[in-house]
Amino acid sequence: MPRNTSTSADVNDARNELAARLRELRRAGGLTGQQLAVSLSWQPSKVSKIEHAKQTPTDDDIRAWCRGVDAEQEIESLLAALHTLETRHAEWRRLLRGGLASYQEHHARDDDLGTIFRAFCPVFVPGLFQTPEYARSRFIESARQFGHRQDIDSAVAARMQRQEILSRPGKKFRIVITEATLLYTLCPPEVMLDQVGRLISLSMLPNIRLGVIPFETFSPIAPQHGFWIRDADLVTVETFSAELNLAQPPEIELYTKVFESLALTADHDRKARALLDRALETIAARIRVRSEQS
Template structure:
């Protein structure tokens, strides 16, 4: 399984891997670095920097490199690797520079072209299914970590606007959460009561298939971290420090397999709503106990 945390080492490894693939193509073509530079009309130092991961090549650099090495068949996969490298580690502080609301609007624009969304959320209720009160609790948590406390109201409003996608024709959602998601104390009992009630409503939408993995169900894949699949072209993974956008076919294939395995462990429709109602009773008991103490 891929590591669930992103560090600068992850990005460095990906950059070194790309550099190594380009270096092997040159060698397979029987060219020295000096000879490749002459063919491409580059300074020899540019070839050296690219091969030692000191300089990131452009799309055109990769195209001309592959052409010179008679390896045009590798062009698209190398460009895909480059694009994944460029986008895979987007630090939260940079993403949130425009504010929490701006970030929600950014996600809404990214979701526009999608038709099938598959999400796995083992810890908290996914944003597309949150109530305003639950969303506020999540944004307050984010504000404690990254700042941007001034626009929590507008961020909540933006997240609620994002939920309009749930009612648009042609959009389908398969979302799997765990029973633990319903048990963690990440907000007040009053807020959680409303949130679970909303999940029950969402589970009845014709284009939303909501699954809940019960505590006592065997999981063939450990629910290590949450992620989203958009169609067949993008995986998004959120960590404490960053958002990873994975676009290479092997990564998408792996996460698709993981999602389908987790989805098989989930309960749906009436069984899911039974779990939701049981959680509702548990939270209600917790609320009554707190009021009596």
């Protein structure tokens, strides 16, 4: 699979297109950037940054811009373009503005919309499969980067509430993880021991198909990043800075092909549980070594 060019390029194209439309409206209105800035009581650098896609305008910026260049008829169209861009490239600082728990509640509403969920997770155990303490470790890391330490308990509770969907009739889950996911040291080993046990239990449910890609298995596609596919409607990719929501048919088709290729390299059922048991033994050995050294 090529690098994340199709996702980031599409978002950048949308951002540049919005900037170009605003620049054309300003020129059609017969104003220089300096003149528009003065009329709106903005710093001249703000107009330049918006026109060169270095700063994403707000709703109020769009409205003021259109009024300033006598193009109010373009407001609704430009707002729609802005909101589409924001949906496709949602920065974590904005998504988490309401707190970690609020973001989990938002995802719970999205979960209601789907029937078949497919996910590839090369680093983390997927949120819907996490134990409370593993989830707490993930939220603590997020809090270190973006704040919101005060609602970690609420976020854990909200994530556990989301997991109710796993037992809801008509919902199906196909999850592929790597063996590395089981052995990365991202939480205390005792927490990971319980987490792997949880995966073993979930792998036996009839509506869940869990695959594990062993270290020794050749993978024709490098596990560059994780993603979720909801039905055939939406692909969600999480990066360090943002959540990308991809809804274009070619993007969904690409990620579906990638998922199916990765699923073919994974072990399932008894073989997957054997890998989970192997991980349990490795983690238990780590705990023994630590105990002996203390």
